[in-house]
Amino acid sequence: MKKKKISLLVSTIITSLIFSACSNNTNKTNKADKAEAGSQKQVLNLTIPEEIPSLDTAKAMDGTSSHIMQNIFEGLYVLDNQDNPIPGVAKSFEKSKDGKKYTFHLRKDAKWSNGEMVTAQDFAFAWKRTLNPETASQYAYMLFYIKNAKEINKGIIAADQLGVKAIDDFTLEVELEQPVPYLLQLLTLPVYLPQHESFVKEKGSSYGLEPENLIYNGPFVLEKWKHGQEFQLKKNNRYWDKKQVKLEAIDFNIVKDTMTAINLYESGSIDRAPITAKHFEQYKDNKELHMKKEAGIAMLRFNEENTTLANKKIRQSISLALNKEEIVKHFGSTGATPAEGLIPAGYTNESTQKDFRKDNGSLVLYDLQKAKQTWEDAKKELGIESVTLELLAFEQDNERIIAEYIKGELEKHLQGLTIQIKQQPFKQKLQLEQTGQYEISMVGWAPDYKDPISFLELFTTDNPNNKMKYSNSSYDDFINKAKNEVVLDQQKRWGYLLEAERVLLEDAAVAPLYHTGKAYVQKDYVKGIEKHQFGGAYTYKNAYLNKK
Numbered sequence: 001m002k003k004k005k006i007s008l009l010v011s012t013i014i015t016s017l018i019f020s021a022c023s024n025n026t027n028k029t030n031k032a033d034k035a036e037a038g039s040q041k042q043v044l045n046l047t048i049p050e051e052i053p054s055l056d057t058a059k060a061m062d063g064t065s066s067h068i069m070q071n072i073f074e075g076l077y078v079l080d081n082q083d084n085p086i087p088g089v090a091k092s093f094e095k096s097k098d099g100k101k102y103t104f105h106l107r108k109d110a111k112w113s114n115g116e117m118v119t120a121q122d123f124a125f126a127w128k129r130t131l132n133p134e135t136a137s138q139y140a141y142m143l144f145y146i147k148n149a150k151e152i153n154k155g156i157i158a159a160d161q162l163g164v165k166a167i168d169d170f171t172l173e174v175e176l177e178q179p180v181p182y183l184l185q186l187l188t189l190p191v192y193l194p195q196h197e198s199f200v201k202e203k204g205s206s207y208g209l210e211p212e213n214l215i216y217n218g219p220f221v222l223e224k225w226k227h228g229q230e231f232q233l234k235k236n237n238r239y240w241d242k243k244q245v246k247l248e249a250i251d252f253n254i255v256k257d258t259m260t261a262i263n264l265y266e267s268g269s270i271d272r273a274p275i276t277a278k279h280f281e282q283y284k285d286n287k288e289l290h291m292k293k294e295a296g297i298a299m300l301r302f303n304e305e306n307t308t309l310a311n312k313k314i315r316q317s318i319s320l321a322l323n324k325e326e327i328v329k330h331f332g333s334t335g336a337t338p339a340e341g342l343i344p345a346g347y348t349n350e351s352t353q354k355d356f357r358k359d360n361g362s363l364v365l366y367d368l369q370k371a372k373q374t375w376e377d378a379k380k381e382l383g384i385e386s387v388t389l390e391l392l393a394f395e396q397d398n399e400r401i402i403a404e405y406i407k408g409e410l411e412k413h414l415q416g417l418t419i420q421i422k423q424q425p426f427k428q429k430l431q432l433e434q435t436g437q438y439e440i441s442m443v444g445w446a447p448d449y450k451d452p453i454s455f456l457e458l459f460t461t462d463n464p465n466n467k468m469k470y471s472n473s474s475y476d477d478f479i480n481k482a483k484n485e486v487v488l489d490q491q492k493r494w495g496y497l498l499e500a501e502r503v504l505l506e507d508a509a510v511a512p513l514y515h516t517g518k519a520y521v522q523k524d525y526v527k528g529i530e531k532h533q534f535g536g537a538y539t540y541k542n543a544y545l546n547k548k
Helices: 002-006 010-021 023-037 063-072 120-131 149-153 197-206 258-266 277-283 312-320 324-331 356-360 368-382 397-413 426-434 453-459 473-485 490-506
Strands: 043-048 077-079 085-087 090-095 101-106 164-168 171-175 220-226 230-235 249-254 272-274 289-302 387-394 417-424 440-445 510-522
Touching: 043 272, 063 220, 063 230, 085 090, 120 149, 120 164, 120 171, 120 197, 258 272, 258 277, 258 397, 277 324, 277 397, 289 312, 312 368, 312 510, 324 397, 324 510, 356 490, 368 397, 387 397, 387 426, 397 417, 397 440, 417 426, 426 440, 453 473, 453 490, 473 490, 490 510
Parallel strands: 043 249, 387 417, 387 440
Antiparallel strands: 077 085, 090 101, 101 171, 164 171, 220 230, 230 249, 272 510, 289 440, 289 510
């Protein structure tokens, strides 16, 4: 586990050094701020661009759901403000010499919001429920590191064969298929959160659909959920570390339009608002502007069930015809960078300290001449002169702007191509993608943990998130070896991951556009919100307001 800490981003290391150098002053300031904050009304006002699709940890598969679940539930481990895993419900663990068995010791003061203790059985039940084929969890594969999990999910063997055992109320034993160097990071993900067995069974199909149909063990509980309009997170007074939670409540308004959110911010109705490239000039000199690079990727996903898109040259020509720098410059998220591959910079080979992106070079090109020639070759192969393809996007304003740019560029440079834009609400778009009812889709992906495989495993033939019918046996082999055969040989493993990315992008299975960034304005009295690169957007346990 020590090796994992070495691979932090350079910016994180620099930040840590700055904090170390100023620790005495910073600690005094923070204590003074929090003391003053204690006498103020602690209600944070925010917006969120879409309705929460699901709060069932076994079924949720999107960033919005993760964002909320990470604040109302707590797993064995949680992420700190540097994205390192630290104890949550777990206090400590022991690991076997072969790295395949972990024994976790749970804290005895962790409680559910109904006052009952959080136990080892709550984790065992939740993981088995997720793996149950009848649950149809799209994220069940994230549990396949556990012994027999994959076979249970396929219905081959019974759930009681899962390598998870509640030794007693506060001791959980986990046996793995292979050593997993990043296991503690995995344990911070929503799919590894606990569930209260009797409560879940009592609520049945209504579990997670309303606040009263949920039970919580995190810093906050969900209240006042008016679907499609607003909801509130309220401090959980039965949370084991409630003294650390300063906020009384967080009020979320669902606001899809960025300009509306900005107007609410300017009027003082909310404490934070997103900024897109369209509004950047207005705020570039504002001291309340914050910009952060993210680990995510924005890309086009091609559904190869479509006979036209099943042709590799069609996909290649679409990718080659798009100027990624122009997308970032004029339309992309502020703080974004043009994609050179699927994996962004910042993922380091721990044995050589080489960056994955530099190691594999630029695999995403903009070449109009080659795009046009490849397009004409593809049309000849297919025996067509023209084709119409549908581009699926979210209904947010920035998505529409980017979609229209993509449509314009492709129709201008690829003769005979017509793009029809189809914008859908957040939940409906996810459903269309999951059921394969799309042709080209604008998608974003944020990694679940800091390892290139968190991106690359999405595209194996049997991955539930591969809803594009992409299949390449060589690609599958590289990923399988990296996850199993050579998991502890960092040099060989790295080589397989590099090869996998090259195969994926040579096949043009997806067309990477840009690595995401985040720009927002935030009132200077808002303190302690933690933005995470992995597993969930924001956590508010340590947040507070200090209006001086």
